[in-house]
Amino acid sequence: MYFLSYSRQTFSQVLTLLLVLFFFSVTNAFAADDLATIQQMGNDNTAYVHQIRSDSRFGGREGINAVEITQIGDLNFTELHDSGINHVDIEQHGTQQEFSALVAGDGNDVLVNQEGNGNTGDMAIVGDNNAVSLSQSGNSDHSDIQVEGINNSVTVVQTGNSLNLGLELNGNNQHVTVTQQGI
Amino acid sequence: MKRHILTVAILSALYSSASFAGNGNDATVLQQGSSNAADVSQIGGNNKAAVVQAGSLTTANSSSQSGYSDGYWGNNYNNGSSSSSAFGDGSQNAATIAQTGSNNNANATQLGSNNTVNVQQTGNNNNTSSSSAGAANQYSAQTASNSSSWSSSWYGWYGYGSNSYQNTSTDVVATQSGNNNSVSLTQNGDGNNSNAGQNGNNNRVTVAQNGNNNNASSASAGALDHYSNQAQSSNSYYSNSYYYGWWYGYNNSYSSYNNQYSSTNGTTTQSGDNNDVSLTQNGDGNSSSANQNGNNNRVSVAQNGNGNTASSNQQGRQASSSFASSSNSSGGYWDWYSYANWYNSSYEQGSSQQTQAGNNNQTVLSQNGSFNGVSNQQVGNNNSTDMTQNGDRNAANAAQTGDNNVATISQTGSSNNANSLQQGGNNTTGIIQNGSDNNANVHAGYAYTSTTGSAGDSNNNDLTLAQNGFNNIADIGSVGDNNSASVTQNGNGNVASVQQQ
Numbered sequence: 001m002y003f004l005s006y007s008r009q010t011f012s013q014v015l016t017l018l019l020v021l022f023f024f025s026v027t028n029a030f031a032a033d034d035l036a037t038i039q040q041m042g043n044d045n046t047a048y049v050h051q052i053r054s055d056s057r058f059g060g061r062e063g064i065n066a067v068e069i070t071q072i073g074d075l076n077f078t079e080l081h082d083s084g085i086n087h088v089d090i091e092q093h094g095t096q097q098e099f100s101a102l103v104a105g106d107g108n109d110v111l112v113n114q115e116g117n118g119n120t121g122d123m124a125i126v127g128d129n130n131a132v133s134l135s136q137s138g139n140s141d142h143s144d145i146q147v148e149g150i151n152n153s154v155t156v157v158q159t160g161n162s163l164n165l166g167l168e169l170n171g172n173n174q175h176v177t178v179t180q181q182g183i
Numbered sequence: 184m185k186r187h188i189l190t191v192a193i194l195s196a197l198y199s200s201a202s203f204a205g206n207g208n209d210a211t212v213l214q215q216g217s218s219n220a221a222d223v224s225q226i227g228g229n230n231k232a233a234v235v236q237a238g239s240l241t242t243a244n245s246s247s248q249s250g251y252s253d254g255y256w257g258n259n260y261n262n263g264s265s266s267s268s269a270f271g272d273g274s275q276n277a278a279t280i281a282q283t284g285s286n287n288n289a290n291a292t293q294l295g296s297n298n299t300v301n302v303q304q305t306g307n308n309n310n311t312s313s314s315s316a317g318a319a320n321q322y323s324a325q326t327a328s329n330s331s332s333w334s335s336s337w338y339g340w341y342g343y344g345s346n347s348y349q350n351t352s353t354d355v356v357a358t359q360s361g362n363n364n365s366v367s368l369t370q371n372g373d374g375n376n377s378n379a380g381q382n383g384n385n386n387r388v389t390v391a392q393n394g395n396n397n398n399a400s401s402a403s404a405g406a407l408d409h410y411s412n413q414a415q416s417s418n419s420y421y422s423n424s425y426y427y428g429w430w431y432g433y434n435n436s437y438s439s440y441n442n443q444y445s446s447t448n449g450t451t452t453q454s455g456d457n458n459d460v461s462l463t464q465n466g467d468g469n470s471s472s473a474n475q476n477g478n479n480n481r482v483s484v485a486q487n488g489n490g491n492t493a494s495s496n497q498q499g500r501q502a503s504s505s506f507a508s509s510s511n512s513s514g515g516y517w518d519w520y521s522y523a524n525w526y527n528s529s530y531e532q533g534s535s536q537q538t539q540a541g542n543n544n545q546t547v548l549s550q551n552g553s554f555n556g557v558s559n560q561q562v563g564n565n566n567s568t569d570m571t572q573n574g575d576r577n578a579a580n581a582a583q584t585g586d587n588n589v590a591t592i593s594q595t596g597s598s599n600n601a602n603s604l605q606q607g608g609n610n611t612t613g614i615i616q617n618g619s620d621n622n623a624n625v626h627a628g629y630a631y632t633s634t635t636g637s638a639g640d641s642n643n644n645d646l647t648l649a650q651n652g653f654n655n656i657a658d659i660g661s662v663g664d665n666n667s668a669s670v671t672q673n674g675n676g677n678v679a680s681v682q683q684q
Contacts, residue, residue, distance in 0.1 A: 034661070034683040037669040042653075044676045052684035063664060065683065073675070 033063030043073040043094075053084030053105075071097060074116075086110070092119060095138075099123075106130070106149075114141065117160070121145075125152065128171075136163070139183070147174065159183065206230070212243075220244075228273070236265060243267040245278075271295065282309060289313075307361075359386065366390075370397060456480070456499075464491060475502060489541075497533065506537040506546075534558075539566065542585075550577060553596070561588065564607075572599065575618075583610060594621065597652075604629060608663075611645045619652040619674070628662030640664065650677060658682075 038047045051065040066087040069078050071094070078090055078099040088110040090099055096118040103110055103123075108130040112121060117138040125132055128149040136143060137159045144166040147154055153175040156165060160183055169176065210232040212221045220242040223232045234243040242265065266288040269278040274295040281303045282289055291300045291313040302311050358380045359366065365387040366379045376398045379388045390399045456477045462484045464471060470492040473482045482504040484493045495504045533555040537546050539562070546568040548557045553574040560582045561568060567589040570579045578600040581590040588610045592601040597618040605612060605627045614623045625648055628641030640663035648657045649671045659668040660682040670679040 033664045033666075035667045035669075036659075036681040036683055037667075038679045038681060039671045040677060040679060041673045042675040042677065045672060045674075046678040047670075048678070048680040050680075050682045052682075067681075 034065050036065075036067045038068070039070045040076060041072050043075050045071060045073060045076045047071065047076075047078045049078075049080045049082070051082045051084070051086065053082075053086075082108075088112075092116070095119070103127075103130070108132075114138070117141070125149070128152065136160070139163075144168075147171070150174075153177075157181075211235070234267070236267075245269045266290070268292075269300075271298065274298065277301070279303075280311075282306070285309070362386070368392075368399070370399075459483075462493075464488070470494075472496075473504075475499065478502070495535075500552075501533060503534040503536075505535070506539075537568075539563070542566070545569075548579075550574070553577065556580075558582075561585070564588070567591075570601075572596070575599065578602075580604075581612075583607070586610070589613075592623075594618070597621065603646075605644060606641055608642045608644070610641070610643075611647075613647045615649045615651075616655060617651045618655075620654050621650060621652065622656045623648050623650065623658065625659045625668075626661070627666060629660060642666065648679075650674070653677070656680075 033053065034051055036049050036051060038049065040047060047069050049067050049069065051067060053063050053065050062084070064085045064087065065082055066089075067080060067082065068089045069080070070091045071078060072092075074094040074096055076092060076094060076097050078092065078097075078101075080088065080090070080099070080101040080103070082088060082102070083104040085105055086103055086108045088101065088103060088108065090101065090112045092099060092112075092114045093116060095116040097114055097116060098120045099112060099114070100122045101110065101112070101124070104126040106127045106129050108125065108127060110123070110125065110130065110132045112123065112133070113135045114121065115137045117140055119136060119138060119141045121134065121136070121143040123132070123134070123144070124146045126148045128151055130147070130149065130152045132145065132147065132153065133155045134143055134145065135157045139160040140162045141158060141160055142164040143156070143158075145154060145156070145168070147169045148171055150171045151173045152169070152171065154167065154169065155177045156167065156179065158165060158178075158180045163180055165178065165180070167176065167178065206227040206229050208225060208227065208230045210223050210225065210230070212223060212232075212234040214221055214234075214236045219236055221234045221236065222244045223234060224245075225232055232245050234245060236243055245268070265282065265284075267280045267282065268290040269280060270292045271278065272294040275297045276293060276295065277299040278291045278293065279301045280289045280291060283305045285307040287304060287306065287309045289302050289304065289309070289311040291302065293300060293314075300313050302313065304311060360381075363386070364381060366381065366389070368377045368379065368388075368390040370377060370390075370392045377390055377392070378400045379390065381388060392399055456479050458475055458477060458480045460473045460475065460480075460482045462471045462473065462482075464485070465487045469486060469488060469490075471484055471486070471494070473484065473495045475482060475495075475497045476499060478500040480497060480499060480502045482495045482497060482502075484495065484504075484506045486493055486506075493506055495506070497504055533550060533552060535548055535550065535555075535557045537548070537559045539546060539560070542563045542565050544561055544563065544566045546559050546561070546566075548559060548568070548570045550557055550572045551574060554576050555572060555574060556578045557570055557572065558580040559568040559570065562584045564585040565587045566583060566585065568581050568583070568591070570581060570592045572579055572592075572594045573596060575596040576598045577594060577596065579592045579594060580602045581592060582604045583590055584606045586607045586609050588605060588607065590603045590605065590610075590612045592603060592614045594601055594615070595617045598620045599616060599618065600621070601614050601616060601623045603612045603614060603625045606629075610627060612625050612627070614625060616623055625646045627644040627646060641661060642663040643665045644661055644663070645667045646659050646661060647669045648659060650657055651673045653674045654676040655672060655674065655678070657670045657672060657677070657679045659670060659680070661668060662684050666683060668681045668683060670681065672679055
């Protein structure tokens with residue numbers, strides 16, 4: 001019985017890894033000016049990404065950033081500060097994972113996926129025409145999302161029990177979809 | 184005191200022999216003509232003997248037995264296809280052999296201390312050999328000049344200290360001008376010095392020193408097809424061995440332009456502690472190899488030119504090596520290919536530093552042990568550096584300025600530090616660390632002396648970092664467009680940081 005449980009758990013982890021790798025093999029096709037990729041396998045790991053790129057309104061170097069962060073394990077932490085036109089992809093698989101993201105600019109595409117229990121997230125999006133997607137699967141997950149700008153869309157899917165979501169949007173033509181589903 | 188002064192002048196005599204016993208004797212033998220032979224034997228001190236043979240196919244033999252302070256002992260003179268030998272078993276003797284013409288042979292043997300040998304040969308196909316054996320404070324100085332162009336050779340210095348704890352000193356000076364010359368030096372004992380200078384093409388120098396506190400230097404200057412294989416030194420005894428070798432293979436700047444090729448090979452082998460190797464090569468197509476086995480050894484190589492190769496192999500503690508290359512070409516097109524392969528098997532506190540300026544350079548660095556440091560700086564395009572360190576508490580630093588450069592660092596162990604700094608475009612950095620508590624920093628486009636300011640855009644760079652272990656720190660930063668940063672960490676407690684602007 002233990003063997004079956006262990007095998008099932010191992011299979012689940014391998015499948016998760018394969019799915020993540022497949023996912024990245026697709027998203028790596030971003031035509032970005034800068035690309036940052038971090039993959040961490042283990043516990044208590046920390047990932048910091050800071051990408052600076054401005055658009056024509058603010059001067060500076062124009063272009064597109066892409067960041068892909070994958071953390072598989074427990075008690076991992078991700079902090080992201082991006083400016084410009086960004087493609088953000090954060091994957092966390094494990095328990096008590098945490099991410100903090102500040103994305104400033106227009107036309108950003110932000111995708112965060114957390115699988116496990118006790119995961120938390122804090123996200124702030126500043127700009128227009130941004131698309132934000134957050135998926136949390138597990139119990140006792142918690143997220144706070146702040147969006148400022150126009151024509152932004154936010155999609156949140158939480159699956160589990162004892163979930164918590166804080167969502168604040170400032171601006172016009174915002175589109176929000178929230179789904180919370182118990183197990 | 185009984186004193187003999189004898190002058191023998193023989194015209195067209197086949198053989199002259201004189202034997203003198205006593206102190207303060209002077210003997211002079213003059214022979215004119217060919218196929219003459221002279222033997223002078225002196226027993227005692229303060230004696231002088233001179234044999235002058237004006238002609239070819241002559242033979243002169245001088246010997247001093249139980250002598251001391253013999254001034255012009257063995258002052259032989261031959262002219263063409265002749266042989267001259269000097270033998271002494273005393274101290275403070277001076278032997279001088281002068282030969283002009285071709286196909287001469289000179290031989291000097293001295294048994295004793297504080298002796299001097301001076302051989303002058305002017306001509307072709309001459310051969311000189313000498314041997315000296317003395318104990319404390321033995322001193323022997325030898326010079327030779329072969330100024331023509333064919334198969335001159337100089338062979339043999341031997342200063343031997345019967346008791347290695349005594350201070351045995353032998354100084355050897357060899358100078359050759361011409362082509363196809365060779366110098367072979369062997370020194371056994373402590374405190375010996377040798378110096379070989381060659382001016383010509385296709386020359387060779389070989390030096391072997393066994394003992395402590397020895398010093399060897401050589402300089403060669405040759406043009407087209409110059410070849411010099413210089414120096415093998417083994418200091419196999421205890422501490423305070425010292426070796427200094429200097430190579431100078433010069434290829435004038437016009438030969439490179441005319442696609443002429445100059446090659447100089449230098450090889451140095453040292454066993455023992457506190458040894459130094461210093462190599463300088465100017466010209467194209469040169470190569471050098473330095474091997475050291477011991478502690479506190481140092482290797483320094485400088486190469487100026489194109490197509491040069493340098494390698495160093497050090498095994499021991501607190502060894503250090505440095506390599507510097509630059510191009511003396513000015514303006515226009517120039518291309519440089521250098522390959523440096525440094526292997527440092529230091530157990531602790533070894534350091535290696537390389538500097539290369541130019542294009543198409545390659546550096547390979549390897550260190551085994553702990554507390555080692557390696558640093559490589561390349562300025563130019565299409566350069567590559569490859570660093571490997573196995574052990575704990577090592578540091579590797581790679582700095583590249585230019586385009587299309589590649590830096591690779593591999594570290595296995597704990598508490599290691601790897602740093603890569605690149606300025607330019609289309610550069611690639613790959614760092615892999617296996618172990619715990621390691622730190623890796625990769626930066627492109629940052630100011631040279633810090634990781635904060637920008638040195639200008641660095642575009643199209645590919646920066647990759649992989650760490651396997653616990654509590655590792657990875658940091659990647661780039662300034663410019665189309666840069667890629669990738670961090671992969673397997674283990675717990677790791678920190679990855681990426682900054683792109």
